[in-house]
Amino acid sequence: MSAKTNQSLVVPQTISDFQAILDNLNYMNGEGTYGRPMIGLMASDDYYMLDADYNSRSQWMRNVYLWQSFPYTGVDLPDWDYPYRTIYYANSALEGISGIAPNSDNKSAWENVKGSALYFRAFANFELCQLFCPVYDSASMETDLGLPLRLSADANEPLSRSNIKKTYEQILNDLSEALRFLPKMVAYKTRPSMGAAYGLLGRVYLNMGSYKNAFLYADSCLSLQHSLIDYNTLSSSSTYPIVQYNQEVVIDHNFYDANNSVEKVDTTLYNLYEANDLRKSLFFKQFGATSDHRFYGSYTGSSLRFSGISVNEMLLIRAECNARLAHLTSALDDLNELLINRYKSGTYTAYYSSESQDVLNKILLERRKELVFRNIRWQDLRRLNKQSHSITIKRIIGGATYALSPHDSRYVFPIPDNVVSLNPQIIQNEY
Secondary structure: OHHHHHHHHOOOOOHHHHHHHHOOHHHHHOOOOOOOOOHHHHHOOOEEOOHHHHHOOOHHHHHHHOOOOOOOOOOOOHHHHHHHHHHHHHHHHHHHHHOOOOOOOOHHHHHHHHHHHHHHHHHHHHHHHHHHOOOOOOOOOOOOEOOOOOOOOOOOOOOOOOEHHHHHHHHHHHHHHHOOOOOOOOOOOOOOOHHHHHHHHHHHHHHHOOHHHHHHHHHHHHHHOOOOOOHHHOOOOOOOOOOOOOOOEEEOOEEOOOOOOOOEEOHHHHOOOOOOEOHHHHHEEEOOOOOOEEEOOOOOOOOOEEOOEEHHHHHHHHHHHHHHOOOHHHHHHHHHHHHHOOEOOOOOOOOOOOOHHHHHHHHHHHHHHHOOOOOOHHHHHHHHOOOOOOOOEEEEEOOEEEEEOOOOHHHOOOOOHHHHHHOOOOOOOOO
Protein backbone atom coordinates (compact mmCIF):
# COMPACT_ATOMS: atom_id res chain seq x y z
CA MET A 1 0.00 0.00 0.00
CA SER A 2 1.38 3.41 -0.99
CA ALA A 3 0.76 4.94 2.44
CA LYS A 4 3.68 3.08 3.98
CA THR A 5 6.06 4.28 1.25
CA ASN A 6 4.89 7.87 1.59
CA GLN A 7 5.44 7.84 5.34
CA SER A 8 9.03 6.68 4.85
CA LEU A 9 9.67 9.73 2.65
CA VAL A 10 8.24 12.39 4.97
CA VAL A 11 7.93 11.67 8.68
CA PRO A 12 5.18 13.79 10.28
CA GLN A 13 6.20 15.25 13.63
CA THR A 14 4.05 18.25 14.50
CA ILE A 15 0.36 18.74 15.25
CA SER A 16 0.00 20.57 11.93
CA ASP A 17 1.63 17.60 10.18
CA PHE A 18 -0.96 15.24 11.62
CA GLN A 19 -3.77 17.67 10.79
CA ALA A 20 -2.48 17.73 7.21
CA ILE A 21 -2.75 13.94 7.06
CA LEU A 22 -6.39 14.16 8.12
CA ASP A 23 -7.04 17.01 5.68
CA ASN A 24 -6.15 14.82 2.68
CA LEU A 25 -9.59 14.97 1.08
CA ASN A 26 -8.89 12.16 -1.36
CA TYR A 27 -7.98 9.64 1.30
CA MET A 28 -10.12 10.76 4.24
CA ASN A 29 -13.26 12.16 2.59
CA GLY A 30 -13.27 10.31 -0.72
CA GLU A 31 -13.01 13.26 -3.06
CA GLY A 32 -11.55 12.73 -6.51
CA THR A 33 -10.56 9.31 -7.83
CA TYR A 34 -9.95 7.93 -4.34
CA GLY A 35 -13.64 7.65 -3.51
CA ARG A 36 -15.28 5.60 -0.82
CA PRO A 37 -16.72 2.11 -1.36
CA MET A 38 -19.18 1.71 -4.24
CA ILE A 39 -20.12 -1.97 -4.46
CA GLY A 40 -23.10 -1.43 -2.16
CA LEU A 41 -24.55 0.94 -4.76
CA MET A 42 -23.61 -1.41 -7.59
CA ALA A 43 -25.49 -4.29 -5.96
CA SER A 44 -28.54 -2.29 -4.85
CA ASP A 45 -31.75 -1.40 -6.67
CA ASP A 46 -31.09 2.30 -7.27
CA TYR A 47 -30.21 1.68 -10.92
CA TYR A 48 -30.06 -0.85 -13.74
CA MET A 49 -27.94 -1.40 -16.85
CA LEU A 50 -28.88 -2.41 -20.35
CA ASP A 51 -27.08 -5.36 -21.94
CA ALA A 52 -24.67 -3.20 -23.95
CA ASP A 53 -23.77 -1.12 -20.89
CA TYR A 54 -23.37 -4.22 -18.77
CA ASN A 55 -21.05 -5.78 -21.35
CA SER A 56 -18.89 -2.64 -21.38
CA ARG A 57 -18.03 -3.02 -17.70
CA SER A 58 -15.04 -4.89 -16.29
CA GLN A 59 -15.62 -8.51 -15.32
CA TRP A 60 -15.62 -7.91 -11.58
CA MET A 61 -18.15 -5.09 -11.89
CA ARG A 62 -20.43 -7.32 -13.95
CA ASN A 63 -20.07 -9.98 -11.28
CA VAL A 64 -21.02 -7.60 -8.47
CA TYR A 65 -24.00 -6.30 -10.43
CA LEU A 66 -25.39 -9.85 -10.79
CA TRP A 67 -24.30 -10.96 -7.29
CA GLN A 68 -22.04 -13.69 -8.71
CA SER A 69 -19.97 -15.95 -6.45
CA PHE A 70 -16.57 -14.49 -5.50
CA PRO A 71 -17.04 -11.59 -7.91
CA TYR A 72 -13.60 -9.98 -7.73
CA THR A 73 -11.11 -12.85 -7.68
CA GLY A 74 -7.59 -11.54 -8.22
CA VAL A 75 -8.69 -7.90 -7.99
CA ASP A 76 -7.32 -5.25 -5.62
CA LEU A 77 -10.74 -4.15 -4.43
CA PRO A 78 -10.97 -0.40 -3.68
CA ASP A 79 -13.94 -1.03 -1.39
CA TRP A 80 -11.63 -2.91 0.98
CA ASP A 81 -8.36 -1.09 0.37
CA TYR A 82 -9.54 2.52 0.60
CA PRO A 83 -11.30 2.33 3.98
CA TYR A 84 -8.31 0.52 5.45
CA ARG A 85 -6.07 3.22 4.05
CA THR A 86 -8.24 5.77 5.86
CA ILE A 87 -7.84 3.72 9.04
CA TYR A 88 -4.07 3.59 8.51
CA TYR A 89 -3.83 7.39 8.28
CA ALA A 90 -6.14 7.83 11.27
CA ASN A 91 -3.99 5.46 13.32
CA SER A 92 -0.84 7.29 12.19
CA ALA A 93 -2.31 10.57 13.43
CA LEU A 94 -3.43 9.02 16.72
CA GLU A 95 -0.01 7.51 17.38
CA GLY A 96 1.76 10.72 16.41
CA ILE A 97 -0.42 12.96 18.54
CA SER A 98 0.08 10.68 21.53
CA GLY A 99 3.73 11.72 21.58
CA ILE A 100 2.89 15.41 21.90
CA ALA A 101 1.72 16.81 25.23
CA PRO A 102 -1.25 19.19 24.94
CA ASN A 103 -0.82 22.58 26.55
CA SER A 104 -2.57 25.94 26.65
CA ASP A 105 -1.08 26.94 23.27
CA ASN A 106 -1.82 23.81 21.26
CA LYS A 107 -4.81 22.32 23.08
CA SER A 108 -7.45 23.17 20.46
CA ALA A 109 -5.38 21.91 17.52
CA TRP A 110 -4.32 18.78 19.45
CA GLU A 111 -7.91 17.94 20.33
CA ASN A 112 -9.07 18.47 16.76
CA VAL A 113 -6.53 15.93 15.49
CA LYS A 114 -7.42 13.44 18.18
CA GLY A 115 -11.18 13.71 17.67
CA SER A 116 -10.97 13.78 13.90
CA ALA A 117 -8.77 10.69 13.68
CA LEU A 118 -11.17 8.74 15.92
CA TYR A 119 -14.12 9.87 13.80
CA PHE A 120 -12.48 8.89 10.50
CA ARG A 121 -11.50 5.48 11.86
CA ALA A 122 -15.07 4.87 13.01
CA PHE A 123 -16.52 6.01 9.67
CA ALA A 124 -14.25 3.68 7.69
CA ASN A 125 -14.92 0.71 9.97
CA PHE A 126 -18.66 1.26 9.69
CA GLU A 127 -18.43 1.39 5.89
CA LEU A 128 -16.49 -1.87 5.85
CA CYS A 129 -18.94 -3.46 8.25
CA GLN A 130 -21.89 -2.77 5.95
CA LEU A 131 -20.21 -4.64 3.13
CA PHE A 132 -18.18 -7.44 4.64
CA CYS A 133 -20.01 -8.32 7.88
CA PRO A 134 -23.48 -9.65 8.68
CA VAL A 135 -26.23 -7.31 9.81
CA TYR A 136 -25.99 -6.54 13.51
CA ASP A 137 -28.02 -9.01 15.57
CA SER A 138 -27.80 -8.92 19.35
CA ALA A 139 -28.67 -12.62 19.50
CA SER A 140 -25.66 -13.69 17.39
CA MET A 141 -23.22 -10.76 17.71
CA GLU A 142 -20.66 -12.81 19.65
CA THR A 143 -20.48 -15.55 17.01
CA ASP A 144 -21.04 -13.53 13.81
CA LEU A 145 -17.77 -12.59 12.13
CA GLY A 146 -16.75 -8.95 12.35
CA LEU A 147 -13.84 -6.98 10.89
CA PRO A 148 -10.11 -7.29 11.28
CA LEU A 149 -9.70 -4.31 13.58
CA ARG A 150 -6.56 -2.30 12.97
CA LEU A 151 -5.74 -0.13 15.98
CA SER A 152 -2.14 0.72 15.11
CA ALA A 153 -0.27 2.04 12.08
CA ASP A 154 1.89 -1.09 11.90
CA ALA A 155 1.19 -2.36 8.38
CA ASN A 156 2.82 -5.68 9.25
CA GLU A 157 0.48 -6.42 12.14
CA PRO A 158 -1.19 -9.82 11.56
CA LEU A 159 -4.88 -9.61 10.66
CA SER A 160 -7.62 -11.76 12.12
CA ARG A 161 -11.34 -11.17 12.40
CA SER A 162 -13.09 -9.97 15.52
CA ASN A 163 -16.77 -10.67 16.10
CA ILE A 164 -19.65 -8.29 15.38
CA LYS A 165 -19.92 -7.34 19.05
CA LYS A 166 -16.30 -6.13 19.22
CA THR A 167 -16.51 -4.45 15.82
CA TYR A 168 -19.49 -2.33 16.78
CA GLU A 169 -18.06 -1.65 20.23
CA GLN A 170 -14.94 -0.26 18.56
CA ILE A 171 -16.97 1.98 16.26
CA LEU A 172 -19.15 3.27 19.10
CA ASN A 173 -16.20 3.74 21.48
CA ASP A 174 -14.25 5.70 18.87
CA LEU A 175 -17.18 8.03 18.25
CA SER A 176 -17.96 8.48 21.93
CA GLU A 177 -14.34 9.37 22.63
CA ALA A 178 -14.23 11.67 19.58
CA LEU A 179 -17.06 13.72 21.09
CA ARG A 180 -14.75 14.67 23.98
CA PHE A 181 -12.42 16.44 21.57
CA LEU A 182 -14.33 17.64 18.51
CA PRO A 183 -15.55 21.24 18.24
CA LYS A 184 -19.19 22.19 17.74
CA MET A 185 -18.33 24.17 14.62
CA VAL A 186 -15.61 23.66 12.01
CA ALA A 187 -14.17 25.98 9.39
CA TYR A 188 -14.51 23.39 6.63
CA LYS A 189 -17.27 20.82 6.14
CA THR A 190 -14.66 18.24 5.26
CA ARG A 191 -13.53 18.20 8.90
CA PRO A 192 -15.37 16.27 11.61
CA SER A 193 -17.39 18.16 14.20
CA MET A 194 -19.52 17.18 17.18
CA GLY A 195 -22.50 17.20 14.82
CA ALA A 196 -20.76 14.77 12.47
CA ALA A 197 -20.00 12.37 15.33
CA TYR A 198 -23.56 12.63 16.65
CA GLY A 199 -24.91 12.02 13.15
CA LEU A 200 -22.72 8.99 12.53
CA LEU A 201 -23.73 7.57 15.90
CA GLY A 202 -27.35 8.01 14.83
CA ARG A 203 -26.66 6.11 11.60
CA VAL A 204 -24.81 3.32 13.40
CA TYR A 205 -27.47 2.84 16.07
CA LEU A 206 -30.22 2.84 13.44
CA ASN A 207 -28.47 -0.04 11.67
CA MET A 208 -28.17 -1.81 15.02
CA GLY A 209 -31.93 -1.47 15.60
CA SER A 210 -31.27 0.56 18.74
CA TYR A 211 -33.96 3.15 18.08
CA LYS A 212 -33.79 5.04 21.38
CA ASN A 213 -30.09 5.67 20.92
CA ALA A 214 -30.47 6.45 17.21
CA PHE A 215 -33.13 9.03 18.11
CA LEU A 216 -30.97 10.64 20.80
CA TYR A 217 -27.93 11.07 18.55
CA ALA A 218 -29.88 12.23 15.48
CA ASP A 219 -31.63 14.71 17.77
CA SER A 220 -28.28 15.88 19.17
CA CYS A 221 -26.99 16.42 15.64
CA LEU A 222 -30.08 18.41 14.71
CA SER A 223 -29.72 20.55 17.83
CA LEU A 224 -26.46 21.81 16.34
CA GLN A 225 -27.53 22.05 12.68
CA HIS A 226 -31.09 22.03 11.42
CA SER A 227 -31.31 24.12 8.25
CA LEU A 228 -33.01 22.59 5.20
CA ILE A 229 -32.73 23.60 1.55
CA ASP A 230 -36.01 24.81 0.09
CA TYR A 231 -35.88 22.95 -3.21
CA ASN A 232 -38.04 25.70 -4.73
CA THR A 233 -34.88 27.85 -4.73
CA LEU A 234 -32.98 25.38 -6.92
CA SER A 235 -32.86 25.30 -10.72
CA SER A 236 -33.58 22.06 -12.54
CA SER A 237 -31.80 23.51 -15.60
CA SER A 238 -28.46 23.29 -13.79
CA THR A 239 -26.50 20.16 -14.59
CA TYR A 240 -25.98 19.53 -10.88
CA PRO A 241 -28.65 21.58 -9.08
CA ILE A 242 -27.42 21.05 -5.50
CA VAL A 243 -24.13 22.65 -4.55
CA GLN A 244 -21.38 21.06 -2.48
CA TYR A 245 -21.07 22.04 1.21
CA ASN A 246 -24.66 23.31 1.23
CA GLN A 247 -26.54 24.11 4.45
CA GLU A 248 -27.78 20.53 4.91
CA VAL A 249 -24.28 19.04 4.88
CA VAL A 250 -22.85 18.32 8.33
CA ILE A 251 -19.71 16.63 6.99
CA ASP A 252 -18.80 15.91 3.40
CA HIS A 253 -17.91 12.36 2.35
CA ASN A 254 -17.93 11.23 -1.27
CA PHE A 255 -17.55 8.09 -3.31
CA TYR A 256 -16.73 7.50 -6.95
CA ASP A 257 -19.45 5.73 -8.94
CA ALA A 258 -17.65 3.76 -11.64
CA ASN A 259 -20.90 3.05 -13.51
CA ASN A 260 -22.02 6.68 -13.55
CA SER A 261 -21.87 6.94 -17.35
CA VAL A 262 -24.05 3.90 -18.06
CA GLU A 263 -26.41 3.46 -15.13
CA LYS A 264 -30.10 4.18 -15.55
CA VAL A 265 -32.40 5.06 -12.69
CA ASP A 266 -34.67 2.23 -11.71
CA THR A 267 -38.06 2.89 -13.30
CA THR A 268 -39.98 1.81 -10.21
CA LEU A 269 -37.95 4.22 -8.12
CA TYR A 270 -38.48 7.11 -10.55
CA ASN A 271 -42.23 6.56 -10.59
CA LEU A 272 -42.42 6.94 -6.80
CA TYR A 273 -42.07 10.73 -7.18
CA GLU A 274 -45.27 12.70 -7.71
CA ALA A 275 -45.54 15.42 -10.35
CA ASN A 276 -45.24 18.26 -7.78
CA ASP A 277 -42.29 16.62 -6.03
CA LEU A 278 -39.33 18.78 -7.00
CA ARG A 279 -36.93 15.91 -6.41
CA LYS A 280 -38.23 14.33 -9.62
CA SER A 281 -36.75 17.09 -11.80
CA LEU A 282 -33.82 18.06 -9.56
CA PHE A 283 -32.50 14.55 -8.95
CA PHE A 284 -33.14 13.00 -12.36
CA LYS A 285 -32.64 14.06 -15.96
CA GLN A 286 -33.27 12.36 -19.27
CA PHE A 287 -30.26 11.74 -21.41
CA GLY A 288 -30.02 11.28 -25.13
CA ALA A 289 -33.16 10.61 -27.12
CA THR A 290 -34.35 7.92 -24.74
CA SER A 291 -36.79 8.03 -21.86
CA ASP A 292 -34.11 6.77 -19.47
CA HIS A 293 -32.99 8.93 -16.56
CA ARG A 294 -29.72 9.46 -14.73
CA PHE A 295 -29.17 10.81 -11.26
CA TYR A 296 -27.82 14.37 -10.95
CA GLY A 297 -28.92 15.25 -7.43
CA SER A 298 -25.77 14.53 -5.47
CA TYR A 299 -24.91 16.86 -2.61
CA THR A 300 -21.39 17.09 -4.07
CA GLY A 301 -22.44 19.39 -6.91
CA SER A 302 -20.75 16.95 -9.30
CA SER A 303 -20.82 13.37 -10.55
CA LEU A 304 -19.24 12.22 -7.28
CA ARG A 305 -21.78 10.63 -4.95
CA PHE A 306 -22.40 12.09 -1.50
CA SER A 307 -22.28 9.70 1.46
CA GLY A 308 -21.69 12.13 4.32
CA ILE A 309 -23.84 13.17 7.26
CA SER A 310 -26.67 15.59 6.48
CA VAL A 311 -29.67 17.28 8.06
CA ASN A 312 -32.21 15.51 5.83
CA GLU A 313 -30.88 12.09 6.82
CA MET A 314 -30.99 13.03 10.51
CA LEU A 315 -34.60 14.19 10.22
CA LEU A 316 -35.52 10.87 8.63
CA ILE A 317 -33.67 8.89 11.31
CA ARG A 318 -35.38 10.85 14.06
CA ALA A 319 -38.76 10.44 12.36
CA GLU A 320 -38.29 6.69 11.89
CA CYS A 321 -37.22 6.18 15.49
CA ASN A 322 -40.16 8.22 16.79
CA ALA A 323 -42.53 6.15 14.66
CA ARG A 324 -41.06 2.91 15.97
CA LEU A 325 -41.28 4.25 19.53
CA ALA A 326 -44.96 5.24 18.99
CA HIS A 327 -44.28 8.99 19.15
CA LEU A 328 -46.34 9.63 16.04
CA THR A 329 -46.88 13.38 16.37
CA SER A 330 -43.14 14.04 16.57
CA ALA A 331 -42.45 11.59 13.74
CA LEU A 332 -44.95 13.35 11.49
CA ASP A 333 -43.63 16.79 12.41
CA ASP A 334 -40.17 15.84 11.12
CA LEU A 335 -41.53 14.16 8.01
CA ASN A 336 -43.75 17.11 7.08
CA GLU A 337 -40.97 19.61 7.78
CA LEU A 338 -38.79 17.79 5.25
CA LEU A 339 -41.42 17.34 2.57
CA ILE A 340 -42.76 20.89 2.54
CA ASN A 341 -39.25 21.85 1.41
CA ARG A 342 -39.31 19.24 -1.36
CA TYR A 343 -42.63 20.03 -3.10
CA LYS A 344 -43.60 22.95 -5.29
CA SER A 345 -44.70 25.84 -3.12
CA GLY A 346 -48.32 25.60 -2.08
CA THR A 347 -48.82 22.02 -3.35
CA TYR A 348 -47.82 19.90 -0.37
CA THR A 349 -50.55 18.68 1.95
CA ALA A 350 -49.20 17.61 5.33
CA TYR A 351 -49.40 13.88 5.90
CA TYR A 352 -51.20 12.61 9.00
CA SER A 353 -52.16 9.20 10.28
CA SER A 354 -52.92 7.68 13.67
CA GLU A 355 -51.69 4.23 12.59
CA SER A 356 -48.10 3.51 13.64
CA GLN A 357 -47.45 1.13 10.76
CA ASP A 358 -48.80 3.58 8.19
CA VAL A 359 -46.57 6.33 9.54
CA LEU A 360 -43.52 4.07 9.54
CA ASN A 361 -44.24 2.92 5.99
CA LYS A 362 -44.55 6.52 4.82
CA ILE A 363 -41.26 7.50 6.48
CA LEU A 364 -39.45 4.53 4.94
CA LEU A 365 -40.88 5.45 1.55
CA GLU A 366 -39.62 9.02 1.85
CA ARG A 367 -36.26 7.75 3.07
CA ARG A 368 -36.09 5.68 -0.10
CA LYS A 369 -36.82 8.75 -2.24
CA GLU A 370 -34.68 11.26 -0.34
CA LEU A 371 -31.44 9.33 0.22
CA VAL A 372 -30.92 7.80 -3.23
CA PHE A 373 -27.44 7.14 -4.61
CA ARG A 374 -25.78 7.72 -1.22
CA ASN A 375 -24.63 4.17 -0.44
CA ILE A 376 -27.38 4.12 2.18
CA ARG A 377 -29.83 1.96 0.23
CA TRP A 378 -27.65 -1.16 0.62
CA GLN A 379 -27.56 -0.58 4.37
CA ASP A 380 -31.34 -0.17 4.43
CA LEU A 381 -31.96 -3.29 2.38
CA ARG A 382 -29.83 -5.29 4.80
CA ARG A 383 -31.46 -4.02 7.99
CA LEU A 384 -35.03 -4.00 6.65
CA ASN A 385 -34.65 -7.56 5.37
CA LYS A 386 -34.83 -8.62 9.01
CA GLN A 387 -38.27 -7.03 9.28
CA SER A 388 -41.52 -7.05 7.30
CA HIS A 389 -40.16 -4.53 4.77
CA SER A 390 -37.94 -6.94 2.86
CA ILE A 391 -37.92 -7.12 -0.93
CA THR A 392 -36.34 -9.25 -3.67
CA ILE A 393 -34.10 -7.41 -6.14
CA LYS A 394 -34.13 -8.60 -9.75
CA ARG A 395 -31.94 -7.95 -12.79
CA ILE A 396 -32.49 -8.91 -16.42
CA ILE A 397 -29.36 -9.37 -18.53
CA GLY A 398 -29.15 -11.30 -21.79
CA GLY A 399 -32.74 -12.38 -21.43
CA ALA A 400 -31.99 -14.13 -18.13
CA THR A 401 -33.41 -13.02 -14.77
CA TYR A 402 -31.18 -12.83 -11.69
CA ALA A 403 -32.52 -12.34 -8.17
CA LEU A 404 -31.25 -11.48 -4.71
CA SER A 405 -33.68 -12.65 -2.05
CA PRO A 406 -34.01 -10.92 1.35
CA HIS A 407 -32.02 -13.37 3.47
CA ASP A 408 -29.43 -14.33 0.88
CA SER A 409 -25.85 -14.81 2.09
CA ARG A 410 -24.76 -12.54 -0.77
CA TYR A 411 -25.79 -9.54 1.30
CA VAL A 412 -22.35 -10.02 2.87
CA PHE A 413 -19.61 -9.59 0.29
CA PRO A 414 -16.58 -11.89 0.32
CA ILE A 415 -13.30 -10.51 1.58
CA PRO A 416 -10.93 -10.07 -1.39
CA ASP A 417 -9.04 -13.30 -2.00
CA ASN A 418 -5.67 -11.54 -2.14
CA VAL A 419 -6.26 -10.28 1.41
CA VAL A 420 -7.07 -13.77 2.63
CA SER A 421 -4.03 -15.19 0.81
CA LEU A 422 -1.74 -12.77 2.64
CA ASN A 423 -3.57 -13.33 5.93
CA PRO A 424 -4.64 -16.99 5.99
CA GLN A 425 -5.95 -16.62 9.53
CA ILE A 426 -8.81 -14.48 8.17
CA ILE A 427 -11.98 -16.53 7.85
CA GLN A 428 -13.72 -15.98 4.52
CA ASN A 429 -17.41 -15.13 4.26
CA GLU A 430 -19.82 -17.57 2.71
CA TYR A 431 -21.03 -16.06 -0.57
